[in-house]
Amino acid sequence: MPEIVLVRGDITEAEVDAVVNAANSSLLGGGGVDGAIHRRGGPAILAECRRLRATRYPDGLPTGQAVATTAGNLPARWVIHTVGPVYAKRRSRRHLLESCYRESLRVADELGAATVAFPAVSAGIYGWPLDDAALAAVETVRTTESAVREARFVLFSDDVLAAFRAAVG
Template identity: 55%
Template sequence: MTSIEAVRGDLTAETTDAIVNAANSSLLGGGGVDGAIHAAAGPRLLEACRRVRRTSWPDGLPIGEAVATDAFDLPCRWVIHTVGPNAHRGQTDPALLASCFTRSLDIAAELGATSIAFPAVSAGAYGWDPADVARIAVQAVREHPKPGIELVRFVLFGDRLLDAFRHALT
């Protein structure tokens, strides 16, 4: 059985097998979680993302899709990049947001990861309500088969997000 938890913390310090990056479709870095992960992983992460763009996703990673790279200078093994829907641009389909979590779990399972840490995808600059993100994320993770994954951790940077995820987990 998979353990699912919510903690307050720094995603870039997680020692789970994989962490999930709330990326933009370019995969070339940005602000918030994306910027912090790129800064902590070092410049090789950007080069790995450029390679993904050249080889697999030349038009950018679609919303709700996920792709993995090595983690380089981070304490985890892999970074799984996913693109959340942007509510400010009218992207409010809960299925697209749920797909960020389920596709990331699919990639983690393919890699052989036994643990994964998620941020609150789309709850920051992309304008989704934290309670909605928490409800959709927790439901998506609970309903996903998660083969081989023993721990799913939501790592949240503020009390409002942590409270929303703890409520969704009850």
């Protein structure tokens, strides 16, 4: 199981083997982490995402799944795209959020990635309550068998960092 490291910062600057992108199902870029990764990584990421949409995922990447592309101009070697669930009060979708982390680690293992940077998947525009998003992330990474040595959560604000610190305990 990976060592968990928490840092406040910009995930597009993470010097790791793989960066996890909180993508939307289209894989074609968007806002937040997704937009930042596509902007900084450059056109090579979008080109691979378009190929994935034309072949393996014509209807988009399903929620909770993960797939890798080049990292383009990012310091990482790969981007692992995962689609987090939109929070819904009426029904539990936590299993899908947990799946994002498990599937990202599975893809990282397939790539041979030893270090992976994660954002707080679904904790932004998708509205997941911050404390629960942090718990789901930390608990899932802690309990998922993986050859990844370091799971680095690169968090964009002090409140998100505090929630992850509380989840780590």
